[in-house]
Structures are given as C-alpha cells and as structure tokens.
Amino acid sequence: MAISLEQIKKNYAGFDDYKIEYLAKNEINSLDPDVVVILKDEIKKRGLDSNLNKGIEAQTKELTDSDLQELKSKISNLACPECGQKGSPLIGTLIREVKSFVLLTHYKKTQLILCQTCADKKRKKQ
Ligand SMILES: [Zn+2]
Structure with a gap:
C-alpha cells in the first residue's frame, strides 16, 4: 500500500x-x-x-541530450557487467522496488546498465 x-x-x-x-x-x-x-x-x-x-x-x-548521447556511445559497446558478454549492446534499465514499513515507504530505484538478456532476467527475479 x-x-x-x-x-x-x-x-x-x-x-x-x-x-x-x-x-x-x-x-x-x-x-x-x-x-x-x-x-x-x-x-x-x-x-x-x-x-x-x-x-x-x-x-x-538532468543530463542534456548531448551529454546523454556521449555517455551512451561510450557505454553501449562495453561488455555486460553482469554476464561479461559483448554480443549485444548494453541498455539502461530501472528496477523499482517499493518497501512499505509502518512509518515510511521506501522507494528503491536501482539503475542498472546491462545487456537485454540480463535485464529481462533481473526483472523476472522481482
Ligand atoms: Zn548480460
């Protein structure tokens, strides 16, 4: 809730x-x-x-568009930090967890950069 x-x-x-x-x-x-x-x-x-x-x-x-493009080109060709594969371009993904405690709702957003396969695996684990 x-x-x-x-x-x-x-x-x-x-x-x-x-x-x-x-x-x-x-x-x-x-x-x-x-x-x-x-x-x-x-x-x-x-x-x-x-x-x-x-x-x-x-x-x-917020990053400007050109900051973002530059970062993207630097990052997308690296090996996936999760599985070490270099086959598919890396993507950025956001995994959201909401933990409710009695007094406080904690929103945890984890930003990850990994390949599509690993991103799908992580989401399924949730
Ligand atoms: Zn991977």
Whole structure:
C-alpha cells in the first residue's frame, strides 16, 4: 500500500536533523522526485546547511541530450557487467522496488546498465 505524500511530509517533519541530512546526502537517488521536493522543503524550513540543497540539485540534475548521447556511445559497446558478454549492446534499465514499513515507504530505484538478456532476467527475479 502506498503512503500518501502528505504522510511522508509528516514523517519527514518528525525526523531528527541528522536523519534529514543523511537522506539528503545518501538516499536522493532512491527517493521519488516528489519526495525529494518534500525533503528540500524540510531542509529549508529547518534552516539546515544550504549546501545540502545544492548537493541534492547536483545529484538530481538532468543530463542534456548531448551529454546523454556521449555517455551512451561510450557505454553501449562495453561488455555486460553482469554476464561479461559483448554480443549485444548494453541498455539502461530501472528496477523499482517499493518497501512499505509502518512509518515510511521506501522507494528503491536501482539503475542498472546491462545487456537485454540480463535485464529481462533481473526483472523476472522481482
Ligand atoms: Zn548480460
């Protein structure tokens, strides 16, 4: 069962500063974009280190199309890190897990780069 954003906001408001800082520094990539907004608001509201929000922005910054094309061409011809095969071009895939705890829903998104075969295998394992 998904927890509403309103509930997440309440949860975050109840966290200690160190927990908020921890989330900002280590968990940004596993948070939903909507939740990142809540976290940033909470940091602002508490007047925590403004570098935290800068750090969040750096971590969530979108790549430009040309950045992306360059990265893609560098990566797609490498061997698959999962099976070591070089036969098929690598793809990027996103595997989403949602874990609900009593107080907190944790969205875990794992970004993987691997070949199509391995990507399919990973999804089936879920
Ligand atoms: Zn593979």
